[in-house]
Structures are given as C-alpha cells and as structure tokens.
Amino acid sequence: MKPSVKAALWSALVFPGLGHIVALRRPLRGCLFLLPTALGWVYLLGGLLPLVNRLAEQVANGSLAPDPDLLAQRVGEAGMGGAGPGLALLVCTLCWVASVADSFVARAAPRP
Template identity: 40%
Template sequence: MKFSTKAALLSALLFPGLGQALVLKRPKRALCFIVPALLAMLWLLRAAYTAASRIVDQITAGTLPLDPVLIQQQIEATNTGPGGNLAAAVLLVAWLGSILDALFVKP
C-alpha cells in the first residue's frame, strides 16, 4: 500500500491530519488540519453537553416529563446558532481537506 493511501486512511478513519503527521512526516501541515478540527469538535461537544445538561435539569426538576417525544422536541428546539453550523463546516472541511491532501499533494 502506498504511503499516501495509508495517510489518507488514517486521516479519514481516525482524525484529520494524523496521516500527515504519522505517515507522511509533515507535522506543520498536519497541524493545519488537526488544530481547526479539534477546536470545532470541542465547540460542538460543549454545545451538546450544555443542551443535554439543560434537558436533564428540566427532567430532574419535574418540568419535563420522561416522554421520549417531548424530550426529542426539546432537543430539536435547541439552537446552537450560527456557531454550530460554522463549527460543523470547519470540521467537515478539515476532514475532507486532510484526506485530499494526503492523496493528491506531493511533498
């Protein structure tokens, strides 16, 4: 298997930029993918944790019954604003960019 294929698989299946760092030995280029992806993922995880905490607090307070339909509606009503869409887009671009970089960009 070619090094570029191994790097693309690592970047696709584990985390963006890992293929550049571990297989292709390009640490600076790897950081161009790892840092934005990590920041975007942390932002999305924080938003999900905040929404889940709010729903759990409502359930424990008794204001939201243990009805799956009502809980689903509460989850759908959660608004992360434009930051959520931006973070998801950054994560997607970093992931796809790292795969394409590993496959097609020559050293």
C-alpha cells in the same frame, strides 16, 4: 502500502491531519487540518454536552416533556441552534475531507 494511502486512512478513520503527521512526516501540514477540526469539536462539545446533560436531567425528573419539538426549542434558546454550531460543523467536515484528499497528493518528507 504507499505512504499516501496510509495517510489517507489515518486521516479518514482516526482524525484529520494525523495521516500527514504519522505516515507522511509532515507535521506542519497535518496541523493545518488537525487544529481547526479540534477547535470545532471543542466548540461543539463544550456547548452541547452541558446542555444535553441539563435537558436529560429535566426529562428524567419529569420537569420537561420528552417532546422533540420542545427539546429543539430549548436547544435554540440556549444558543446552540444558530449559525455558530453549523459553521463549526462545516469547518470540521471540510477539514476532514480536505485532509483525506490532500493525503493522496502529498508526498512523504525525505528521511534525514
């Protein structure tokens, strides 16, 4: 299998940029895709996980009705319904797609 195909599979199925690092031996180029994606996920998960846990606890103990509209309203009130999460998700998606596409055109680094 060609290194570019291996790189595209690593980047598509595992994490963007890993194909450049593992298969193409281009760590700096891989970090251009890996770091923004990782930061986007940290932002999303860092804000969403505590909120989801708090809302799930409130639904479980009966202090909050399991109404989707009410839950969406609470997410919006917590600041996770604005442009920030949407932008982070857009960055993650663009880096993922660009990493796979770039894997096909990038060449493996020459072995020393």
